[in-house]
Amino acid sequence: MKPTSASRPHGGLARFAWLLLALAQAACAQRAGADLRAPGTPTARATTAAEDEFLHWNQPAVRANCPDRRGYLWVQPVEGPACIRYFASDEIDGARVAIVQFSGDRDSVMDQPPTRISGNTEALRTLDAQRSRDRAGVPWIFMARPGTYGSSGDHRRRREPVEFHALDAALDALMQRHQLQRIVILGHSGGATAGAALLTMGRTRVACAVLTSGAYGLLERARMLGMSKGGRTDTTGSTQFYDPLDHVSGIARDPSRRIVLIGNRDDKNTPFVLQQRFGDAVAKAGHRIELKTHAAEPPTYHDLTDRIGLQTASLCAREALFPPLPGAE
Numbered sequence: 001m002k003p004t005s006a007s008r009p010h011g012g013l014a015r016f017a018w019l020l021l022a023l024a025q026a027a028c029a030q031r032a033g034a035d036l037r038a039p040g041t042p043t044a045r046a047t048t049a050a051e052d053e054f055l056h057w058n059q060p061a062v063r064a065n066c067p068d069r070r071g072y073l074w075v076q077p078v079e080g081p082a083c084i085r086y087f088a089s090d091e092i093d094g095a096r097v098a099i100v101q102f103s104g105d106r107d108s109v110m111d112q113p114p115t116r117i118s119g120n121t122e123a124l125r126t127l128d129a130q131r132s133r134d135r136a137g138v139p140w141i142f143m144a145r146p147g148t149y150g151s152s153g154d155h156r157r158r159r160e161p162v163e164f165h166a167l168d169a170a171l172d173a174l175m176q177r178h179q180l181q182r183i184v185i186l187g188h189s190g191g192a193t194a195g196a197a198l199l200t201m202g203r204t205r206v207a208c209a210v211l212t213s214g215a216y217g218l219l220e221r222a223r224m225l226g227m228s229k230g231g232r233t234d235t236t237g238s239t240q241f242y243d244p245l246d247h248v249s250g251i252a253r254d255p256s257r258r259i260v261l262i263g264n265r266d267d268k269n270t271p272f273v274l275q276q277r278f279g280d281a282v283a284k285a286g287h288r289i290e291l292k293t294h295a296a297e298p299p300t301y302h303d304l305t306d307r308i309g310l311q312t313a314s315l316c317a318r319e320a321l322f323p324p325l326p327g328a329e
Contacts, residue, residue, distance in 0.1 A: 053121055054114035055085070055150035062152070071122065073173045077165035084170035085150035087125035089133030089140040094179045097207055097317045098139040100171065101132070104189030104213075106148050107236075110155045125149060135307070136314035138184075138321070143170060145194060158190055159218065159234055159241045164197040171198065175205070182320060185209040186313040189270060189302065192261075193244060196278065199259070200247035208258040208316030212309040213302050215270045216278035218243045224271055245274075248281045258319075259289040260312055262304060264296035 066074045066083035073084045092098055109117050119125060125142055133140035146153025146163050157163060175183065182205045187195035192214030199209055215221055218241050222228035227235040234241040259282060263275045272293075279291040295305045 054117075055120050055122065055125075055144075056114055057110050057117070057149070058147045058154050058156070059152055066152075070177075073170045073177075075166065075169035075173050077162070077169045079162040079165060082146060082166040082169070083152040084146070084166060085144045086170070086174060087122065087129045087142045087144075087149075088178075089126075089130045091133075092139040092141060092178050092180070094181075095139045096181045097184060097320045098141055098178075098180050098182075099132075099136060099184045099186055099313050099317055100141045100143055100174070101129075101313075102143060102145055102167070102185075102187040102191030102194045103148065104187075104191050105158060106145075106155060107158075110147065120149065122150075132310060136310060136317065138314065138317040141174065143167065143174070145191070156236065157238065157240075158236060159193060159215070159243075160238060161240070161242045164194060164201065164242055167194055168198055168201050168203065171203065181205065182207040184313050184317045184320070185211075186309055187214070188212045188304075188309055190215060196244035197242055197247070199252075200244050200250040202250050202252050204252050204254065206254070206257055207320035208260065208313065210260045210262070210309055210313045210316060212262045212304055213264070213267055213270050213296075214261065214275060214278070216243065216245045217274035218245075221271060221274055225269075245278050245281060248278075248285050251282065251285065251287055253286075255288065257288065258316055259287060260292065260316070261289065262292045262294050262308055262312065264301045264304065265293055266301040267296065268300045269302040 061081045061083045063074060063081070066072045068074070070088070071086060073086065075082050075084060114120055119128065129140045129142045144151040145155070145158065146166050147155030147158070153163065153166060171183070174180065184207050185195040185198065187193070192211035193216065195209050195211050196214055196216065199206065218234045219228065219231070222233060222235045223231055225235060229237055233239050261275055261279050263270070263272045265272045276291060279289055282289045294308045297303045297305060
């Protein structure tokens with residue numbers, strides 16, 4: 001049996017102390033946000049200090065604001081420099097396998113003040129990564145998509161090449177900095193589309209990709225949802241989108257890698273028929289892919305239940321760490 005942190009000397013105490021510190025920092029940041037929203041905030045100086053606790057959205061890349069330390073990645077994709085934020089659990093350095101998670105779209109909150117966005121501090125995002133690591137049993141990294149949770153860029157340009165190139169470069173830098181051997185990609189909705197795009201850009205050393213309720217066939221999706229402008233745009237209104245369905249030929253050959261698509265047939269946001277179409281195209285190209293259905297929350301049936309993405313990514317990671325013996329069931 002592989003030892004856990006809790007079984008190592010003082011591991012449980014150290015983690016407990018770390019969690020208490022993160023919770024205290026998060027509580028302070030949330031209280032500061034409440035103070036900012038309350039009438040009669042005492043001084044401008046207090047406001048500035050409190051705002052520094054929160055992660056900024058839709059900001060340009062500024063080198064001075066992107067230090068060379070854990071949590072920040074300064075990268076140079078073809079469209080120009082980017083600062084991508086990530087929030088990691090413990091035990092990522094030298095990990096044989098780590099799970100890298102991309103969130104779904106956050107356009108519904110991106111124009112709110114940073115103090116009003118849920119989970120929008122470094123402490124809370126790191127705490128969430130640690131909790132996910134404890135549930136999954138393997139190191140966990142939450143990588144913020146451009147324009148969200150402190151990453152530079154414009155979230156309005158999601159699903160354009162500028163987003164996916166920045167994430168691709170950030171994954172390279174992340175794996176080099178922490179000497180990660182392989183990763184499991186986990187993404188939901190727009191995060192699943194991002195994960196699929198990275199695969200089509202030829203990403204290697206991916207043990208598994210778990211993509212839940214992803215958006216593919218972006219032109220047709222926009223038409224089906226009644227959100228296309230003249231039949232030429234993605235739901236964002238952009239004609240410059242990058243559709244993973246059009247780039248399946250770029251997926252690197254790797255017979256050991258699993259690609260798992262999970263969705264719900266009644267999904268009103270990312271139609272399941274288009275998820276099937278992407279899965280069929282990947283299978284036809286000769287890759288190992290599994291298409292599964294799972295229960296989802298009404299009325300949109302887009303958000304899957306039971307943390308199925310986390311559970312599947314965890315099983316994938318453990319299978320990569322401890323592959324079954326030949327002939328074993």
